[in-house]
Amino acid sequence: MRKSKKLISVFIALLLSLTWLAACSKGSDETASSSSGGKQPxxxxxxxxxxxxxxxxxxxxxxxxxxxxxxxxxxxxxxxxxxxxxxxxxxxxxxxxxxxxxxxxxxxxxxxxxxxxxxxxxxxxxxxxxxxxxxxxxxxxxxxxxxxxxxxxxxxxxIRVIYYRKDLFEKAGITTLPSTWDELRTAAKKLSGNGNYGIVMPNDTGGSHYVMSLMINNGGGLFTKDGKPDLTNPRNLEAVNFLLDMQKDGSLNPAGAGMQGADAQKSFAQGKAAILIDGPGLKESLPELKDKIGILTPLTGPHGDQGTINxxxxxxxxxxxxxxxxxxxxxxxxxxxxxxxxxxxxxxxxxxxxxxxxxxxxxxxxxxxxxIDKYLPIAKTTAFHNASLFPELNTVEGQGFLQTMTQQISMGKDSKDIIDKANNAFKNIMSQQQ
Structure with missing residues (x-):
């Protein structure tokens, strides 16, 4: 009996200890909760x-x-x-x-x-x-x-801007930087020869930026003001023909048809190409060439327009x-x-x-x-001439018809054929999205 009483006493003591610990724990939790305003962040x-x-x-x-x-x-x-x-x-x-x-x-x-x-x-x-x-x-x-x-x-x-190699321009005797399409074409000719080219355009998404920036630079664009497909706009055709003219001059590297953006940057870095259209961070990615890379002022198109894509x-x-x-x-x-x-x-x-x-x-x-001072004020989005953005633009840029255009330009295909095929794909994309 004494033994039983002793066990009961131990059990009661243990219960009291657990109750005290629980109370302390609860008090600690309440303190933590109180210090955080009564709830967790x-x-x-x-x-x-x-x-x-x-x-x-x-x-x-x-x-x-x-x-x-x-x-x-x-x-x-x-x-x-x-x-x-x-x-x-x-x-x-x-x-x-x-x-x-x-x-x-x-x-x-x-x-x-x-x-x-x-x-x-x-x-x-x-x-x-x-x-x-x-x-x-x-x-x-x-x-x-x-x-x-x-x-x-x-x-x-x-945003996309036009970079050039200062050393290659100097070597070619170009003292006045091009500011129009005609002047750029003339400069690209002087910079080409012996396996080197005035300009290189990859066939990936980065290459499509060349085409779109030049279309906008000429007052063109992929859309009308009410958001309808407008790829066959005569200003767009002029932009494609301008690139094709440089290709015929031997100024646009035909190997660009098989290049990715990194390949085009490498060609530019190695001095195999003197002109490149790229983003604002290009010089940071080529630190060893910082002093040799310059930025052209925005070109003036054949009809007096200026612009680029952003x-x-x-x-x-x-x-x-x-x-x-x-x-x-x-x-x-x-x-x-x-x-x-x-x-x-x-x-x-x-x-x-x-x-x-x-x-x-x-x-x-x-x-x-x-x-910021020269390019940003004239920049337009892929939606141009439409004022606002819309979901279909992601598909337009990613579906591949713009990239195919750049590849065909580098290969010197017929401009009307290039535009017609691209336009069919473009209209098909838009009809499926709407």
């Missing part, structure tokens, strides 16, 4: 595409850490997302209910997924002046409007988010504070905010300032 997933060198990702992570410190009620988790199979990555996540709360993306991504009902409109962010819309480059905010709603904020501009990359919120208000808060904060992506992360595109463009870091970069 809202968790947001941010998928950011790879927009620059490794230091870009490091800088982006630092920015997210800064936001998290300044906003203890929200915790943003950063994920760097590669470009390989990006569409499948996002579409699969959306279909499975695991889309991020917010992401950056290519020029038409917000509209493509908005058409699928997956992107959250941000009209209230813009209408309530949550962001300073007047700080954005003219037209960039309005380009984010689709079907009566704003679906994204612009953050960077990818893409306005954006940042968007997904409808699947459980925390739309917090996601909008992060969206506005990121847009306002992302200048470090240029000053520290060396992103290879132009900032879309005027205040960022005015920063000494940008203004002291002679080439970037030149592109």
């Amino acid at each position: 809202v968790q947001l997933q941010f998928w950011d595409m790879v927009w620059g060198p490794p230091e870009y990702i490091k800088t982006a992570k630092k920015l997210v850490d800064q936001f998290n410190k300044e906003n203890p009620g929200i915790h943003v988790k950063y994920q760097s997302t590669p470009w390989n199979n990006w569409y499948q990555t996002f579409s699969t996540a959306i279909a499975s209910g695991s889309a991020p709360d917010i992401s950056t993306g290519a020029g038409y991504q917000a509209f493509q997924f908005a058409q699928m009902g997956a992107i959250l409109p941000i009209d209230d962010v813009i209408q309530k002046d949550t962001v300073d819309v007047n700080d954005f480059y003219p037209g960039s905010i309005d380009s984010m409007k689709y079907d009566g709603h704003y679906y994204a904020l612009p953050w960077a501009d990818d 893409w306005i990359n954006n940042i968007m919120i997904y409808k699947q988010t459980k925390y739309p208000d917090e996601a909008k808060k992060f969206l506005a904060w990121w847009s306002k504070n992302e200048k470090r992506l240029w000053t520290e992360g060396h992103v290879g595109q132009l900032p879309i905010r005027k205040s960022f463009q005015a920063d000494p870091y940008i203004q002291n970069n002679e080439d970037v300032k030149f592109i």
Whole structure:
């Protein structure tokens, strides 16, 4: 009996100990909960595409850490997302209910997924002046409007400019830089011969940028003002004929028909080609040639037009988010504070905010300032002459008919045949998309 009483006493003592520990634990939890405002921080997933060198990702992570410190009620988790199979990555996540709360993306991504009902409109962010819309480059905010709603904020501009090799121009005795199509053709002739070419154009997406930039440079474009296909516009045909004329002159490398963008850059770097159309980050990717690479002023086309092609990359919120208000808060904060992506992360595109463009870091970069001052004001999107962007543009650029055009130009095919075949494919794409 004594033994039983002793066991009972031990059991009661053990129960009291466990109760005391539970009370302490609960008190600790309550203290932690109290210190965080009574609830855990809202968790947001941010998928950011790879927009620059490794230091870009490091800088982006630092920015997210800064936001998290300044906003203890929200915790943003950063994920760097590669470009390989990006569409499948996002579409699969959306279909499975695991889309991020917010992401950056290519020029038409917000509209493509908005058409699928997956992107959250941000009209209230813009209408309530949550962001300073007047700080954005003219037209960039309005380009984010689709079907009566704003679906994204612009953050960077990818643009095509004409680069040339200063040393090769000097060697060829070209002292006056070309500023018109005729002058460029004449210069390209002087720069060609002995296995070298005035210009090289790859047959991939980068090559299609040559064709589209020259079409826009001539007052042409793929679309009418009401968004109808307009590839057979006479101005477009003139642009194709201009490239074909250089091909006939022996100034356009015919091997470009089998080249990718990296091959064309390599040819330019090796001095096998003197002229290249590329993005604003080209010189950063060829640091050993920085002093030998120059940028031509925008060409004036045969009818007095100037222009080039650009893409306005954006940042968007997904409808699947459980925390739309917090996601909008992060969206506005990121847009306002992302200048470090240029000053520290060396992103290879132009900032879309005027205040960022005015920063000494940008203004002291002679080439970037030149592109902002000379090229950005005349740049048009793939949708030109249509004022706004739309989902079908992603298919138009990715389907392949534009790339086939560049290949056929490098091979010296007939211009009318090139345009007619491309136009059939173009109209077919648009009819299927609508």
